[in-house]
Amino acid sequence: MATAAITSFATGLASASLSGARPLRRHVSFSTIAPLGGVSLNRAQSLRISNNVSVKATGEEASTELPEIVTKLQDTWDKVEDKYAVATLGAVGIIVLWSATGMISAIDRLPVVPGVLELVGIGYTAWFVYSNLVFKPDREALVDKIKSTYSEIIGTS
Structure with a gap:
């Protein structure tokens, strides 16, 4: 298993200048990564190796069963004859609800x-x-x- 040692440390705030404290400086160093086989690689080579990894799942396939309400909605949508009209009515309903909410909040802000x-x-x-x-x-x-x-x-x- 390939491992990388990442160390970081911060220096700063030892002395404050007129403009304020110095910003934190971080130093990150990567050690060489030794993959299986014991051959030492640099960081660029190890990144290339990690990008070429593919994973295969074995065993039973995961079932992606939809919740019951979603299947009912899909069945109902499939039965609709005029989908354009239903979608338009839904959009108009959302717009009316949004504008009614705005109107009620505007009336609520009036003093009397x-x-x-x-x-x-x-x-x-x-x-x-x-x-x-x-x-x-x-x-x-x-x-x-x-x-x-x-x-x-x-x-x-």
């Missing part, structure tokens, strides 16, 4: 608006709870409306 919007949200939540959740007939109507909307979206089979 976040407090006002918080009060509006609390007021709407109170109104929704009072009009849809407090009394039993209203709750039943809300559940029926949610079920009908769900069946319209998903469809009945």
